[in-house]
Amino acid sequence: MTITLHDFNGEQSLTLNVGGLAADVAVADRGHEPNGYFWEGLVRFAWPDIAERLGFDSEADMFCAVGAASDLAHLTTALESVIRSPDAVRDIIVRAEASGFEFDG
Template identity: 80%
Template structure:
């Protein structure tokens, strides 16, 4: 499952489809819905410095953010290993829940 970067009329976005990611089972096992809104929360918790500069536009079946090419490239580098690893996403969920963060999924 690939993370895609788009440039449409000078507007830059990053998207990926959810529901068939390697990390989805770990998300569901933790009691969350593996949808675009869950991934928004994960990004906001794990990389708040990048997240504050992005505009989120996710849907149930897709994660989508709009931002600068450099912020989107940074996010892609950070996210790629997480969406491919149940252990990595489990670790972030545990840290988030321990800190009191609530996912809006």
């Protein structure tokens, strides 16, 4: 599990290679595929104030966010605690589903 921050020609991005994360079992147990698109949805639900300022370029095997370095630093801190905790990700999924949010929609 590695969250990586990149600077390419002045554009800042954060990537997370998915699969093999501690939270994957919780994601799959709730009926979701633990891929980059799922994690993009989780970010949009759990941290909408940060997500609204970011662009996304996720793929099946990678979550990718593009934006200001300060927003990406906040997102890194938030994501690090969740990807290591099946209970935390399960809680976010349950709250999202209760609100009608669709991760894969």
